[in-house]
Amino acid sequence: MFGRSEKHMALAERTAEQAIHGRSLWKDAGDRFVRNKAAMVCLAILACIVLFTIIGPLFAVWDNETIDWTAMGDVRGLGAPSVESGHFFGVDDLGRDLYSRVIQATTTSLLVGLIGAAMALFVGTLYGITAGYLGGRIDGLMMRFVDILLAIPATLVIILLLVVAGRSFIMLFVALGAVSWLSMSRIVRGQTLTLKNREFIEAARAAGVGEFTIMLRHILPNLLGVVIVYTSLLVPEMILAESFISFLGLGISEPYTSLGALIAEGAGTMAYGTIWQLAFPLFFYVTIIITMFFIGDGLRDALDPKDR
Amino acid sequence: MLGYTLRRLFAAVPTMILLIAASFVLIHVAPGGPFTSERPLPPQVLANIEARYGLDQPMWKQFWDYLSNIVFHFDFGPSFKFKDRDVNDIIAQGFPISLTYGFLSFLVASAIGISLGIAAAIRHNTWIDYFAVSLGIAAQALPNFIMGPILILIFTLQLGWLPGGGWNGGAWPYLIMPVIALSTSYMGSIARITRSSMLEVLNSNYIRTARAKGIAERHVIWKHALKPTLLPVISYLGPVFVYVLTGSVFVDIYFSTGGLGQAYVGSALSRDYSVLLGVTILYGGLTIVVNLITDLAYAWFDPKIRY
Numbered sequence: 001m002f003g004r005s006e007k008h009m010a011l012a013e014r015t016a017e018q019a020i021h022g023r024s025l026w027k028d029a030g031d032r033f034v035r036n037k038a039a040m041v042c043l044a045i046l047a048c049i050v051l052f053t054i055i056g057p058l059f060a061v062w063d064n065e066t067i068d069w070t071a072m073g074d075v076r077g078l079g080a081p082s083v084e085s086g087h088f089f090g091v092d093d094l095g096r097d098l099y100s101r102v103i104q105a106t107t108t109s110l111l112v113g114l115i116g117a118a119m120a121l122f123v124g125t126l127y128g129i130t131a132g133y134l135g136g137r138i139d140g141l142m143m144r145f146v147d148i149l150l151a152i153p154a155t156l157v158i159i160l161l162l163v164v165a166g167r168s169f170i171m172l173f174v175a176l177g178a179v180s181w182l183s184m185s186r187i188v189r190g191q192t193l194t195l196k197n198r199e200f201i202e203a204a205r206a207a208g209v210g211e212f213t214i215m216l217r218h219i220l221p222n223l224l225g226v227v228i229v230y231t232s233l234l235v236p237e238m239i240l241a242e243s244f245i246s247f248l249g250l251g252i253s254e255p256y257t258s259l260g261a262l263i264a265e266g267a268g269t270m271a272y273g274t275i276w277q278l279a280f281p282l283f284f285y286v287t288i289i290i291t292m293f294f295i296g297d298g299l300r301d302a303l304d305p306k307d308r
Numbered sequence: 309m310l311g312y313t314l315r316r317l318f319a320a321v322p323t324m325i326l327l328i329a330a331s332f333v334l335i336h337v338a339p340g341g342p343f344t345s346e347r348p349l350p351p352q353v354l355a356n357i358e359a360r361y362g363l364d365q366p367m368w369k370q371f372w373d374y375l376s377n378i379v380f381h382f383d384f385g386p387s388f389k390f391k392d393r394d395v396n397d398i399i400a401q402g403f404p405i406s407l408t409y410g411f412l413s414f415l416v417a418s419a420i421g422i423s424l425g426i427a428a429a430i431r432h433n434t435w436i437d438y439f440a441v442s443l444g445i446a447a448q449a450l451p452n453f454i455m456g457p458i459l460i461l462i463f464t465l466q467l468g469w470l471p472g473g474g475w476n477g478g479a480w481p482y483l484i485m486p487v488i489a490l491s492t493s494y495m496g497s498i499a500r501i502t503r504s505s506m507l508e509v510l511n512s513n514y515i516r517t518a519r520a521k522g523i524a525e526r527h528v529i530w531k532h533a534l535k536p537t538l539l540p541v542i543s544y545l546g547p548v549f550v551y552v553l554t555g556s557v558f559v560d561i562y563f564s565t566g567g568l569g570q571a572y573v574g575s576a577l578s579r580d581y582s583v584l585l586g587v588t589i590l591y592g593g594l595t596i597v598v599n600l601i602t603d604l605a606y607a608w609f610d611p612k613i614r615y
Contacts, residue, residue, distance in 0.1 A: 148326050151599065152592040155554040160588060163576045164334055240451055244554070247453040248561060248573055260453070267457035267562075271465055278457060289449040 029225070032302040039298025042291035049288060053107045061086030062097035064104050065255055069095060076273050090276040092262075093269050098280060101257055106284050108258040109239050112176065113292075116238030117231045119177030124184025125220075125227055131185070132192025133215055143189065146182050154179040155241060159250050167253050176238055187230055191223050225303040232299050236292040243285065259285045313604060320596050327592045328378065332371055335581045361386065384586035387575075395586035398571045403590075405475060406556040406567035409486045414552055417491035417498060422541065424495075425502025429537075430529060432507060440499060447496030452555040455489040456562045473564040486559045493555075494548050501544055506537040535609065542606050549598040553591050 033039060062068060068091055081090040081098075089098035131142040149157075161175040195201065196219065204214050243260025245251035252258050259281050266278030349357070358364045362373060377383040384395035428440035450458070463485060464472040476482050509515060510533055518528045560569030568587060575583035 148323050148330075151323055151327060151596045152331075152588070153550045153554050153595060155557075156588050156591060159576055160331065160334060160584070163579065163584065164337075244451065244453055244558065248558065250573065250576055263454065263457070267460075270457065270461055275461075278461075282454065286449050286454070290445065293445060293448060 029302045033298055036298040036301060038294050042294040042298075045287065046291040046295065049106065049284065049291075050110065053103050053110070056103045057100070059088075060097065060100045060103070062100060064096060064100035064257075066097070067095040068097065081276050089280045090274070092265060092277055093274070098262075098277065101262060102259075102280050102284060105257045105259045105262045105281060106288070108252065108256060109242065109260070109285070109288065112172070112242040112258065113235040113239040115173050116176035116180050116242075117234040119173070120180035120184045120234055121227065121231050123177065124181035125188050125223070127181065128185035128188025129192050129215060129219060129223070132189035133196055133211075133219065135193070135196075139189070143186070146185055149179075150182050150186075155244060158241060158245055159248075162245070162250055167251070169252070169256065172242065172252060176242065179241075180234060180238060184227070184230055184234070187226060188223055191226055192219055195219050195222055229296065229300045229303055232292070232296040236289050236296070239288065239292075259288075309607065312607060316600055316603060320600055323596055324593055325375070327596070328375060328589055329371065331585055331588050331592070332374060335585050336367065336370070361388065378589070384589070385582050388580050388582050390580075395583050398583055399568065399586065399590060402560070402566060402568035402571050405565055406560060406569065409483055409490065409559065409565065409567075410552045410556050412483065413487045413491035413555075414548065416487055417495040417548070418541075420491075421495040421498025422502050422538070424499040426506055426529075426534075426537070428499070428503045429506035429510060432510075437503075440503065444496040444499040444503070447492045448500070450496075451493045452489045453558045453562070455492050456485070456558065459485045459489055460562075473562070475565045482563075482565070486563050486565060489563075490552060490555045490559055494551050498541060498544065498548070501540050502537065505540045506533065509533045509536050539606065539610055542602060542609060545605075546595070546599045546602045550595055553594070 068085075068087070081088060087097050087099060089102055092098050092101060127142065127146075131139045157179050158175040161178060162171060165171045165174075201214060201218055204218050209217075239259075242251055242258060243263070246258045246260035247264040249261075249264070252261060262281035263278065263285060266274075266281055270278045348354075355364065362370060365373070374385065377385060382396075384399070387393050387395055387398060390398075424440045424443065428437045431437050460472050463470040470481055470485055474482055510529075515528060515533060518532050519525075523532075556567055557569035557572055559565060560567035561573055564570075571583055572587045574580070575587070
């Protein structure tokens with residue numbers, strides 16, 4: 001028969017394959033992100049740091065609370081970083097092992113960033129989508145409230161909440177969450193406002209889809225790109241805020257520690273020739289922040305291609 | 309424009325009152341007052357002290373007195389910890405200092421950041437661009453509380469060029485490190501915002517038209533591209549102001565400049581609620597005012613906005 005040769009069959013099969021494997025927007029975005037060398041390198045470095053906080057404790061000779069009395073007597077000499085004494089990063093001013101303390105602090109700071117951003121993600125998205133979709137007077141009222149809260153500098157709010165409710169781990173997360181969702185809700189609301197008058201929403205409504213389902217199935221997925229980008233930019237911001245407060249001595253309290261607290265300790269003792277107490281936490285801190293900036297930028301370029 | 313200004317001013321009033329109310333309530337529901345101590349005071353003495361500070365009145369009465377004192381007399385009440393000082397005294401002593409180096413940092417960061425961003429955009433994809441971008445990202449990862457120790461380590465401990473702290477009436481050797489520490493991070497942000505904004509403007513149609521007409525490149529950049537380039541920078545001024553305010557808290561502590569930040573953290577640690585409340589309201593109020601000015605400047609700068 002006509003067109004039944006082997007070559008034709010193969011060609012037909014191949015075109016059919018191509019038609020089936022369409023390129024979704026997400027696949028495109030993923031490809032763009034993978035092509036971004038800076039972002040990929042930073043992702044690898046960040047993965048190494050996360051891995052270090054997980055398997056690092058297995059190699060620790062000292063835990064983070066035990067005081068090494070010999071090293072404490074001569075922090076500058078015996079307390080210096082060395083492999084023989086088991087203090088890979090040296091000891092802190094009280095003779096505690098800095099290697100374990102840095103791991104603990106890095107874990108805390110990463111957790112603070114993730115949880116703070118996650119709270120912003122849930123509360124901010126929910127609030128913003130509700131305000132934007134309902135619109136009208138409710139929207140005005142809800143956004144007025146956000147504007148008022150945004151008028152108070154975030155760091156001061158966190159300090160105020162920590163002073164009023166007492167300093168604790170939970171309160172720190174609550175305080176960070178209390179300020180982080182505000183700008184997220186504004187962004188989500190703005191996006192929802194532009195989305196809700198588009199034709200496909202009208203089509204869904206005409207087809208008889210419920211309001212709640214429209215929000216969940218049609219608006220939310222279209223917000224995802226913006227939300228992901230903003231969340232990734234929020235993580236380093238949360239870490240910065242927490243470190244700032246811990247540096248002032250108003251954040252996390254002993255025996256817990258964060259990178260900001262360790263940097264503060266190191267900065268206090270650097271005049272006595274124990275520079276490693278500043279250098280190691282500072283190194284981890286700056287690396288985490290810079291890699292997160294690049295990853296956030298990469299995500300923005302990947303998910304928001306018109307912004308270039 | 310006038311109508312818009314008046315409307316915005318009018319909208320700022322309820323925001324301000326709600327800010328005061330929220331901070332007031334938050335602090336007054338907190339457990340443990342400023343007079344709670346290890347050794348409890350005799351009830352009669354405590355009652356006398358509370359009467360002296362008006363803490364025995366019902367909550368709404370306390371709030372009304374507080375609010376009307378602020379509005380009509382600009383009086384934030386007495387400090388709970390320092391018997392002989394008002395919150396006003398503490399603010400009057402510390403605020404001018406914080407304002408001085410805060411304003412200087414703002415100028416330095418804007419001048420360097422904007423020039424760096426413009427240079428990077430004009431010389432797009434050359435070594436100047438790469439240098440400016442790397443500098444911007446590095447600067448952003450070095451917030452004030454990181455820059456402070458690094459600067460002290462280099463200029464005070466190693467080189468011995470600059471004093472490690474103090475104010476000395478604002479003499480310039482005492483100003484350099486606070487200003488650098490405070491301005492570095494948002495200098496980076498301003499540089500990056502300016503760069504991307506200028507790139508976008510330079511790629512727009514009307515710039516291509518201007519170039520096609522044969523206008524000199526210098527003229528194109530300074531006369532045509534600069535103003536729209538600065539619009540996103542202007543809207544970033546609000547966050548910059550907040551950054552300077554909170555950053556000054558660190559600078560005051562770390563460089564012992566004697567500004568308002570020292571009093572603020574001191575009051576937070578010793579639960580001196582009236583100082584804490586006063587400074588929060590002052591900073592919140594200033595932020596509202598600066599946001600208002602930013603919006604007005606934006607409306608004045610942007611020909612597309614008509615109110």
